[in-house]
Amino acid sequence: MAIVADSQYHVLAVDDSLMDRKLIERLLKTSSYQVTTVDSVSKALEFLGLLDGQQHEIDVNLIITDYCMPGMTGYDLLKKIKESSSLKDIPVVIMSSENVPSRINRCLEEGADEFFLKPVRLSDMKKLRPHILKGKSKEQQQQEEQQQQQQQQQPLLNTCSNGTLLNTCSNGNKRKATDEGLSPERRRPRFSTSHSLL
Amino acid sequence: MEVVQLQGRLIEFTSSLFREGFLDDQYTQLQQLQDESNPDFVVEVVSLFFEDSERLLNDLTTTLGQQIVDFKKIDAHVHQLKGSSASIGAQRVKNVCVAFRNFCEEGNREGCLTCLQQVKHEYYLVKNKLETLFKLEQQILQAGGSIPLM
Numbered sequence: 001m002a003i004v005a006d007s008q009y010h011v012l013a014v015d016d017s018l019m020d021r022k023l024i025e026r027l028l029k030t031s032s033y034q035v036t037t038v039d040s041v042s043k044a045l046e047f048l049g050l051l052d053g054q055q056h057e058i059d060v061n062l063i064i065t066d067y068c069m070p071g072m073t074g075y076d077l078l079k080k081i082k083e084s085s086s087l088k089d090i091p092v093v094i095m096s097s098e099n100v101p102s103r104i105n106r107c108l109e110e111g112a113d114e115f116f117l118k119p120v121r122l123s124d125m126k127k128l129r130p131h132i133l134k135g136k137s138k139e140q141q142q143q144e145e146q147q148q149q150q151q152q153q154q155p156l157l158n159t160c161s162n163g164t165l166l167n168t169c170s171n172g173n174k175r176k177a178t179d180e181g182l183s184p185e186r187r188r189p190r191f192s193t194s195h196s197l198l
Numbered sequence: 199m200e201v202v203q204l205q206g207r208l209i210e211f212t213s214s215l216f217r218e219g220f221l222d223d224q225y226t227q228l229q230q231l232q233d234e235s236n237p238d239f240v241v242e243v244v245s246l247f248f249e250d251s252e253r254l255l256n257d258l259t260t261t262l263g264q265q266i267v268d269f270k271k272i273d274a275h276v277h278q279l280k281g282s283s284a285s286i287g288a289q290r291v292k293n294v295c296v297a298f299r300n301f302c303e304e305g306n307r308e309g310c311l312t313c314l315q316q317v318k319h320e321y322y323l324v325k326n327k328l329e330t331l332f333k334l335e336q337q338i339l340q341a342g343g344s345i346p347l348m
Contacts, residue, residue, distance in 0.1 A: 030231055
């Protein structure tokens, strides 16, 4: 696994208190993370692309959120993230100024990776990295699985002309089968030279 | 006054604030987050604390002055005040907030009124102390010196 610098990691911080947003931003930046702060769960959902039902290219490696907020709480945000197929593998950390064991357990059960008691300190920042790395490796695994699936679909292109297997091919594949011919070798030069995409 | 004298004064003064419980370790945390790229971080955060607190103290005074006291609302305000005072290390203010919340839970109006008085007192004390501290720092910087790390 490649070792990447922390400055590549992007953290989304959610807190309704301006003071606390300033603090968490400074803590995260001191730890070399890229930071985006928002003041409500709805703004967080908007940023994550969960409000318009469309697929977004969001590159967030960790979400850290306050628990107690007016409107939707950090717990509500956690649930929405875990319900989303595209976002559920992003690690989520909950912060709270109150040490309520039942609250902490509820969050951990819902899939929160860590719980920080406020005020958050510099020493807490070290705890984030393992969760981000775990999230990254899950992301890589997913990508590898997707690539494997795509490669497995290639032999199917050869059999698409066989009426019985047409149903298993997506329209995209069918188009490919007629456009590019059935030889997998032909595809590689196409992707490596840019002019063929024009 | 010479830089060395000013620096000595600052060290003395800051030590006393910690010794007397006005500030706790969280203030030190803030100082550690300040550097050349963020030279005003502590002052900025503390200024936000002043703004937040004064707004909350006004709201608390109004809410406790009502005929029928909304203890839930009071508790919410005190919760916020407790949070922000804890965030900058204003220990005494935070401690009064803890007692204040207990009275809210009991629905004890007299207890709440006493706590409001106390928290105002502690707030203005720490505000005064911090403003003095920042002035001393400014004087040192203007005299060409640097703030001693404690």
